[in-house]
Structure formats: C-alpha cells, structure tokens
Amino acid sequence: MKRLIYVLFFVLLAGTSYAQRAKYVFYFIGDGMGVNQVNGTEMYLAEQEGRIGVKPLLFTTFPAGTVATTFSATNSVTDSSAAGTALATGAKTYNGAIGMDDDKNALQTVAEKAKQAGRKVGVTTSVSVDHATPAAFYAHQPNRSMYYEIALDLPKAGFDFYAGGGFLKPATTADKKDAPSIFPIIEEAGYTIARGLDEYKAKAADAGKMVLIQKEGAVPSCLPYAIDRKEGDLTLPEITESAISFLTKGNNKGFFLMVEGGKIDWACHGNDPATVFEEVIDLDNAVKVAYEFYKKHPKETLIVVTADHETGGMSLGTGRYELRLKALTNQEQSQDLLSKAITDLRKDSDKASWEEVKALLADKMGFWEELPLTWEQEKMLRDEYETSFVKNKVVFEESLYAKTEPLAAAARKVMSQIAMVGWTGSGHTAGYVPVFAIGAGSDLFVGKMDNTEIPKRIAKAAGYK
Known part of the structure; x- marks a missing residue:
C-alpha cells in the first residue's frame, strides 16, 4: 500500500510539473533599455498626470523582477551582437559575434531548441530582420555586419515567422560584391513574404512560413519611431499580434516568440529622451498584446521581458534634486x-x-x-x-x-x-538591465543573474532539451 502511495505521488508530481511547463513563450528584449530607461518612462507617465512618482508599465508589474549583468567575453561593455548571442544561447562571446563562440563555432540558440522540441518559432523586431539581436537567434556568423550572409541563414534555421523593417543588404555580400537577391532565395525555401499588414492578412491563411516586412518603398532599416508614427505604419504591437495569430494556427504544440524593441537603443545613442520613453511605452504596448494571450492560457504561458544592455548612460537628475x-x-x-x-x-x-x-x-x-x-x-x-x-x-x-x-x-x-535628464555618452554602458517575468516558470527569474542565465531558465521552464 505504501509503495502504491509513493507511485501515485510521483505520478501526480510529474503531472503537476508537466502542467506548469511553458507551452507558449514570449521573450521581449528592449535593446538599450537599462533600469533608468524603464524607471524614467514610468516617471514621465506620472508627470503627465500631474504628480511625482511612477505610473507602472505593464511589464514592471509582473511578479518576478530582478537585474542582470551584461559584459561580453572580451569587453566589460558589450555590443548588441555579443549581448544578443548571450540572451539567445546562454554563452558569452566576443563583441561582434552572431550565434558563435570565441572560436567561431556555432552555438545552439533557445529558439533552435524550441524548434527541435516541436514548437513553432517566431523572431521579430522593430529594426531590420538581419540586425544583431534578431540575427543572434537564427544566424551563425563571425561578424554582425555580414548582413547578406545573416539573411541567408534565415531560411536555414527553418523558423515559422520572421518580422521587422526589412533587410539591410538584400543583394550585397559582406565583401561588397553583388549577389542574388535574398528575397527569391527565401521564397524558394517555402516562405511567403508579406509587405505590410494588409498583405500579411491576405496571405497568412495559405502561408506555411511567413516573413512580414514593411510596405514597398519604406526604409528597410527599421520601423518609424513611435513618436513619428503615421497612420498605416507597421508597428511592434501589430507585429506581435500577427506573430501570435500565425504561430497558433494549425499545429497546437506551442510556440516560442522573440520580440525586440530595437529602437530604444537608437534613440539612446542619439541622447533623445522623449523618443526613448515613447519607444519603451511602445514595447510595453507589444507586451500588452502578449499579456492578453497569457490571460487566456495563464498556466501554459511564460512572458519574459529584459534588455541586452544599457545605452547612453542615462541619468534621471542633473544635480538639482528634481526632474x-x-x-x-x-x-x-x-x-x-x-x-x-x-x-x-x-x-x-x-x-x-x-x-x-x-x-x-x-x-x-x-x-x-x-x-x-x-x-x-x-x-x-x-x-x-x-x-x-x-x-x-x-x-x-x-x-x-x-x-x-x-x-x-x-x-x-x-x-x-x-x-534634467543626463547622458554620459552616445554608446553602451555596463549597467545592470532589468528582468521581469510572469506565468509558467516565472519563479525561476529571481535573484541577480547574468544575461546568459535567462535563455537557460526559459529552456528549463519550457522543457526544451
């Protein structure tokens, strides 16, 4: 009888553990979004209500919250490619590397693990699809500036959904030679290319795999800043919503979705505080889309929000004890x-x-x-x-x-x-970045950690091998 009780206990324990596994994973990365970029945005929102304090962003209300270090294998101050690789693979590498270690060997990413585990996978961004952070999840190249070569890795990864502004070098190799356009190569690999949201909606139902970029004629490097947005511009929340709809059609084994708010970093490089705060708000609006999905699947969904590094050395206050x-x-x-x-x-x-x-x-x-x-x-x-x-x-x-x-x-x-916002420069800094989480496995995201721990804990929460 006692043996039967033990067997039933372990079966129940295993069933409970499985039930808590993250079937749906959202991984939000605010490029350049340090602690002060987040806190500053909340204080900016509070001041608009005529008060001193904070008006919380949605993601800062998540039950798990901590900070992470960001140094690379070769530099105290990381670049986006080494930081993106750390967040994607759980390994440190040299500044400039995309999905490779110090010896230029390919590293397996958490997105590749998700695909191997039978999940659908999406990689999305507000900048170009071949930029450092998204590239770190699907590509393996020795240098982040190898945009054409990175784009060639996109169909090789075989992920289900990609989205962003466009491609920076769709027909030019890293050594500046003309090459076959990346678009027919992607299409021949089974992808449907949609230019703009209307085209996506028209093509999504019949598409096996999808690449969503901006309308013809738009600047391929990025989506417009939130502060500059016009009606009809593609937005990060729309990309997030499109990704969810695409990744949940048909196969219901779950998904892994990375969403990058890439232009927080760009605005910080330019020391432009109003634009920075509006970009953080825009990322939070994309998180809200994921949160609506989470509310429908709270026991099976994990949302993690973090950053690759801080940019600009933003300070909140310049000596007068006020803002x-x-x-x-x-x-x-x-x-x-x-x-x-x-x-x-x-x-x-x-x-x-x-x-x-x-x-x-x-x-x-x-x-x-x-x-x-x-x-x-x-x-x-x-x-x-x-x-x-x-x-x-x-x-x-x-x-x-x-x-x-x-x-x-x-x-x-x-x-x-x-x-009264200060800046130490126009580059990256080594400051802590925030980490917030909610949902299945979010209890893993506690205590100060290194950025390499984040994808490892996501993989653990989701049960990827």
Whole structure:
C-alpha cells in the first residue's frame, strides 16, 4: 500500500510539473533599455498626470523582477551582437559575434531548441530582420555586419515567422560584391513574404512560413519611431499580434516568440529622451498584446521581458534634486525628423532668418512658447544657427544610427537640460538591465543573474532539451 502511495505521488508530481511547463513563450528584449530607461518612462507617465512618482508599465508589474549583468567575453561593455548571442544561447562571446563562440563555432540558440522540441518559432523586431539581436537567434556568423550572409541563414534555421523593417543588404555580400537577391532565395525555401499588414492578412491563411516586412518603398532599416508614427505604419504591437495569430494556427504544440524593441537603443545613442520613453511605452504596448494571450492560457504561458544592455548612460537628475519630464511632451517628433526639417529649411531658403529657425523649434520642440529657455540655452541655439546657417559651416553630429544637423543636436541637448535628464555618452554602458517575468516558470527569474542565465531558465521552464 505504501509503495502504491509513493507511485501515485510521483505520478501526480510529474503531472503537476508537466502542467506548469511553458507551452507558449514570449521573450521581449528592449535593446538599450537599462533600469533608468524603464524607471524614467514610468516617471514621465506620472508627470503627465500631474504628480511625482511612477505610473507602472505593464511589464514592471509582473511578479518576478530582478537585474542582470551584461559584459561580453572580451569587453566589460558589450555590443548588441555579443549581448544578443548571450540572451539567445546562454554563452558569452566576443563583441561582434552572431550565434558563435570565441572560436567561431556555432552555438545552439533557445529558439533552435524550441524548434527541435516541436514548437513553432517566431523572431521579430522593430529594426531590420538581419540586425544583431534578431540575427543572434537564427544566424551563425563571425561578424554582425555580414548582413547578406545573416539573411541567408534565415531560411536555414527553418523558423515559422520572421518580422521587422526589412533587410539591410538584400543583394550585397559582406565583401561588397553583388549577389542574388535574398528575397527569391527565401521564397524558394517555402516562405511567403508579406509587405505590410494588409498583405500579411491576405496571405497568412495559405502561408506555411511567413516573413512580414514593411510596405514597398519604406526604409528597410527599421520601423518609424513611435513618436513619428503615421497612420498605416507597421508597428511592434501589430507585429506581435500577427506573430501570435500565425504561430497558433494549425499545429497546437506551442510556440516560442522573440520580440525586440530595437529602437530604444537608437534613440539612446542619439541622447533623445522623449523618443526613448515613447519607444519603451511602445514595447510595453507589444507586451500588452502578449499579456492578453497569457490571460487566456495563464498556466501554459511564460512572458519574459529584459534588455541586452544599457545605452547612453542615462541619468534621471542633473544635480538639482528634481526632474521636469513632462516638458518632453512638447517634443512632437524624434531628433531624426527635426534634423530633416532643419535640412529642408536650409534648402528652401538661401538664408533662413533666426526668427524662422525659432519658429521651427517652437513648433517642433515647444521652446519659448511652452518651455522658457535660459540665456545660456538660447545662446547655444543662436551660436549654432550663426555657424551653420550664416557662416554655412555645417558639421553633422554622428551617432551609431544617425547623422544629425548641428542645430538639431543643440536642440536635443537643450531639451535634456530642461527635462534634467543626463547622458554620459552616445554608446553602451555596463549597467545592470532589468528582468521581469510572469506565468509558467516565472519563479525561476529571481535573484541577480547574468544575461546568459535567462535563455537557460526559459529552456528549463519550457522543457526544451
């Protein structure tokens, strides 16, 4: 009798363990999203309600929350490819590597393990499909800049759903030679390519595998910033919703879906706080889509939200023991579009007046009309106007993903000063990144960890071998 009780106990234990296994896995990665980017966004939202404090994002309310370290095998400060590889494979590697170890051997990713376990797999992003973070989940190349070669790895991985802005080098190899377009190669491997959401909806039902990118003519490097979005633009929440619908049709063995908010990093490289916070909100809106799915399958779904590294060295406060984040709501567009508007003004007028420039900055940034400037701040802008418009000495400021009009760069610095947001530079830092989790296996995401632990714990929660 006692033996029968033990047998029944272990059967019950095994059944309970299986029931808690994560059949559906969502893995959200906010590129460049350090702790202050998250906390700053919540304080920015609270200030819009007229109060000091935080208005929680959905993912910060998840029951499991901790921080992770991000250093690579070769650098105290990681790049996105080494960090992406760590988050995808659970192994450290050198800066620049995509899905490879120090000796340039291919590493198995958690997405590949999911596919091996019979799950459907999706890899999605708000930047290009061949960019470092998404690439780290399906490709194995010695250098992140090998965009064409990375794209060739996409059909080899055999995943079910890919989505993003497009492809950076669809017909040019890493050594700058012409090559067959990647699109027919992907289609010949059994993928349907949908350009835009309408085309996706028309093609999804009959497609075995899918690649969703932006409409023809859109910039392939990325989706527009949330702050710049126009009606009809593809969005990260829409990509997430499309991925769920595609991965749940037919085979119901579960899925693994990685979703990257890639342009948080881009805005941080540009030290553009309003654009950063709006990108974090946009990632949270994508998490909300996953959360609606979780509510229908709470015992079988795991959602993990983290970041690959911090970018910009963002600080909340510049010495005066206060913040004015609500001021950022006066900024109508990203630094990139402000830069374009200033370039257009220069082209349209041989000698644009200071009053014309002031009117543009007042309209786009709220300066003077909504946000009073100090004498020093106005002098910074006026001096840059004199140099670049009057003397015609235009030296664009360069960050990793943008070339910015000097006057737009000065306006961005003034806005950060007004909001009291500080920056240590335009590159990555070694700061902790946040980790949040909810659902089946979320109890594994406790205690300070290294980024390499995250995919290992996902695999454990989901039962991947």
